[in-house]
Every structure is written in structure tokens, then in C-alpha cells.
Amino acid sequence: MPKSKTPEAARRGRPGYDQQSVLSVAVAVFNKHGYEATSMGILAENLGISKSAIYHHVPSKGDLLRLALDEALGSLEAILDEPGASSGRADARLEYVLRSTVKVLTEKLPYVTLLLRLRGNTEVERNALERRRAFDRKVADLVDAARSEGSLRSDIDPRTTTRLLFGTINSIVEWYKPGGTLTAEKLADDLLTMIFDGLHLPAAARIA
Amino acid sequence: MPKSKTPEAARRGRPGYDQQSVLSVAVAVFNKHGYEATSMGILAENLGISKSAIYHHVPSKGDLLRLALDEALGSLEAILDEPGASSGRADARLEYVLRSTVKVLTEKLPYVTLLLRLRGNTEVERNALERRRAFDRKVADLVDAARSEGSLRSDIDPRTTTRLLFGTINSIVEWYKPGGTLTAEKLADDLLTMIFDGLHLPAAARIA
Numbered sequence: 001m002p003k004s005k006t007p008e009a010a011r012r013g014r015p016g017y018d019q020q021s022v023l024s025v026a027v028a029v030f031n032k033h034g035y036e037a038t039s040m041g042i043l044a045e046n047l048g049i050s051k052s053a054i055y056h057h058v059p060s061k062g063d064l065l066r067l068a069l070d071e072a073l074g075s076l077e078a079i080l081d082e083p084g085a086s087s088g089r090a091d092a093r094l095e096y097v098l099r100s101t102v103k104v105l106t107e108k109l110p111y112v113t114l115l116l117r118l119r120g121n122t123e124v125e126r127n128a129l130e131r132r133r134a135f136d137r138k139v140a141d142l143v144d145a146a147r148s149e150g151s152l153r154s155d156i157d158p159r160t161t162t163r164l165l166f167g168t169i170n171s172i173v174e175w176y177k178p179g180g181t182l183t184a185e186k187l188a189d190d191l192l193t194m195i196f197d198g199l200h201l202p203a204a205a206r207i208a
Numbered sequence: 209m210p211k212s213k214t215p216e217a218a219r220r221g222r223p224g225y226d227q228q229s230v231l232s233v234a235v236a237v238f239n240k241h242g243y244e245a246t247s248m249g250i251l252a253e254n255l256g257i258s259k260s261a262i263y264h265h266v267p268s269k270g271d272l273l274r275l276a277l278d279e280a281l282g283s284l285e286a287i288l289d290e291p292g293a294s295s296g297r298a299d300a301r302l303e304y305v306l307r308s309t310v311k312v313l314t315e316k317l318p319y320v321t322l323l324l325r326l327r328g329n330t331e332v333e334r335n336a337l338e339r340r341r342a343f344d345r346k347v348a349d350l351v352d353a354a355r356s357e358g359s360l361r362s363d364i365d366p367r368t369t370t371r372l373l374f375g376t377i378n379s380i381v382e383w384y385k386p387g388g389t390l391t392a393e394k395l396a397d398d399l400l401t402m403i404f405d406g407l408h409l410p411a412a413a414r415i416a
Contacts, residue, residue, distance in 0.1 A: 037245075150409060151409060153401070153407055153408070154409075156398045156401060156407070160390060160398050161398075161407060163379075163383050164376060164398065166379075167379025167380065168379065170379065171371075171374075171376065172375065175371050187368070190364045190372065194364065194372050194406070195402065195407055196406045196407050197406040198405040199404050200361070200404045201359060
């Protein structure tokens with residue numbers, strides 16, 4: 001991909017398409033047919049442009065995948081650098097990270113869906129899975145820290161705890177519809193309430 | 209498929225294979241490559257028998273899928289007929305059904321994985337998805353009943369509650385390894401503890 005695109009090169013693509021919109025269509029097609037089953041020909045058909053026009057935006061299908069995965073991973077990794085993730089009690093930091101993760105999932109739903117369905121057959125995929133595992137490990141460290149400070153229950157193995165946390169959060173991509181009556185904020189509230197406080201009515205409310 | 213197989217017909221398959229073991233291999237191959245991408249030729253290769261030998265066990269790829277999905281769905285549907293699912297307080301029934309669902313997931317892991325990844329492109333798939341939705345609706349009814357009797361918190365929409373419940377439970381197929389140190393019973397305990405009581409250390413334990 002040329003570092004700076006000349007106006008002439010940009011004009012060769014279909015009017016209205018820039019790299020970001022090509023990426024957005026590509027991700028939808030990858031999610032529908034699977035990355036491996038998607039050829040540049042299928043992409044061109046879905047974009048309504050020629051294959052050579054796609055190559056003006058990105059040099060290869062693998063680059064489209066890399067850019068798409070970076071969209072999801074970059075947003076997730078940025079969470080860990082925010083103050084809410086790095087200072088304060090471990091359970092508050094964990095809650096902050098999980099809430100922000102839900103936000104990224106809902107805002108970048110197709111990109112995160114692509115990431116979560118990766119099989120890891122190419123180097124781009126293996127790199128992305130390694131970044132995802134690094135993120136998961138940082139969250140697992142927060143779970144450990146919250147257990148150590150005594151704010152999380154210790155009768156559940158920390159690995160199981162982390163698996164259940166991510167299982168619950170990642171499953172959102174299977175059913176959440178942005179723009180519906182359930183806002184991303186309410187979803188995050190509901191999810192954190194279930195995970196940390198449980199669905200049983202609090203004992204105090206039952207007595208009252 | 210012939211209703212009763214003659215000993216002669218049975219002999220034509222590879223020694224050691226019966227319909228159940230053909231099914232078991234087929235499900236593993238479907239889960240690895242996807243149902244649509246799996247041809248009878250690929251199946252034959254994985255079984256180490258000829259295509260015609262497979263046809264002695266089942267008349268078509270669609271029948272293999274139907275039998276496999278019935279293995280998962282039949283076990284899930286049977287839960288709802290058990291006494292623990294039909295008598296007592298709604299929250300106890302809900303807990304019983306979820307615990308039993310985890311049991312089925314872990315015992316029939318490849319079959320349930322296949323069911324959860326269905327896309328619904330054939331009639332067999334559409335029928336299976338309809339049965340799965342019917343099961344989900346019965347669980348949603350239990351959630352409603354538990355809310356009505358005041359044992360589940362009502363600040364989370366019942367549909368969201370059901371989505372989060374199934375999201376958490378179904379995500380097990382993505383990571384649970386049967387035969388490891390985490391038994392199916394402990395997993396069910398941990399999952400129900402998180403869902404109903406939350407990961408926060410109970411206030412009583414924190415005071416003590």
C-alpha cells in the first residue's frame with residue numbers, strides 16, 4: 001500500500017470508496033462466508049468494483065484481514081492503557097476493563113466478530129491470536145489480583161473465572177443488534193451485574 | 209436407512225464401524241471443516257472406508273447431520289420432561305435445567321458444538337434450529353416465572369437475561385476439555401454460582 005496516495009490513484013477507485021469503507025464491506029463478507037472462502041473476486045462483486053480497483057486500496061486480501069483485525073485489537077489494547085485500567089483496586093480495574101470491552105464489542109461488532117472466529121491458519125491470523133491472548137492474559141492477571149485483594153470469590157479457579165467472563169462477554173457478538181432498544185451502556189450494566197452480583201434477587205431486597 | 213439391518217448388510221462396512229461410530233467421526237469432520245464444505249469423499253477419507261461403505265450406514269450426508277443434531281437436541285429436550293424441571297419453585301427448576309444443560313454440553317460436546325454452529329441453509333438445519341428455539345423459549349418461560357415469583361432480579365430485561373444465560377453456557381463448547389482437571393460437575397457448580405450469586409465475594413464473607 002503506498003504511504004501517501006496521489007489524488008490520481010485515489011480517483012481510480014469507485015467514487016465514495018476509501019480504504020475504510022472497502023474494509024467495512026470486506027469484514028461483512030468475511031463474516032458471512034468465512035475469510036478463507038472469500039476470494040478477491042467475491043469481494044469485488046460485493047463492492048461493485050473491479051479486482052484491480054480493490055488493489056488501489058490494499059495490496060492483498062491478507063492486508064484487508066490485518067487492517068480489520070487491527071481495528072478490533074487496537075481498540076481492546078488501548079483499554080489497558082487508560083487510567084481506569086491501571087489505578088485503583090483490582091476489582092474496580094477489572095470492572096472498568098470488562099465494561100470497556102463490552103463497549104468495544106458493540107462499537108466494532110463486525111471487527112470483533114471476525115477476530116473471535118479466527119482459526120489461525122495464516123501468519124496474519126496467528127499474530128492476531130497472539131495479541132488476543134496477550135489481552136486475555138492481562139485480564140486474567142486482574143482476576144488474580146482481585147482474588148488476592150479479597151474482592152472476588154476464591155471457590156472458583158481463576159482460569160475458570162476468566163473463561164466464564166470472556167465466554168459471557170464474547171457471546172454478545174452472536175446476538176447483540178446495535179441500534180435496538182437495548183443500548184450498549186445498559187447491556188454493559190446488565191452483564192456486569194450478572195457477572196459480579198448474580199441474577200438472584202439480593203437477599204436484602206428479598207427480606208424487605 | 210433400512211429399519212432393520214441384516215447381518216449381511218452390516219458386514220459390508222469396515223469391521224469396527226457401526227452407525228454410531230460413523231456418526232462420531234462425521235461430527236468431528238463437520239466441526240473441523242464446516243458441514244457444507246464436507247463432502248462424502250472427505251468423510252470416506254477420514255473414516256478410511258469407501259463412499260459406498262458409508263452409504264451402508266446412512267443414505268446421505270443430510271441424514272448424518274440429522275442423526276447428529278438429534279443426538280444433541282434429544283438430550284436437551286429430555287431435560288424438560290424430568291421432574292426437576294417441572295415441579296418446585298421456578299428458580300430451582302431453572303437452576304436444574306441449566307445444570308442439566310451444562311451436563312449435556314459436556315457429555316455431547318461435539319454434537320452440541322455442531323448444533324450451535326448451524327447456519328440453517330437446509331431443511332434438516334432449519335428443523336434443528338426450530339427445535340433449539342423451542343428449547344430456548346421454555347427456558348425463557350422459566351426465567352419469566354422466576355422473576356414473577358420474585359427470586360430473580362427484575363432490573364435486567366428477561367430477554368437480556370436469557371441471552372446472557374445461554375451466552376455463558378454455550379460458550380463452554382469453545383474451551384471446555386472433557387477429561388481434564390475441571391470436572392463437568394465442578395464446571396456446572398462454578399457457572400451456576402457466577403450466574404446466580406456473582407463473582408464478588410459475598411458481603412458476609414467480606415465482613416468476617
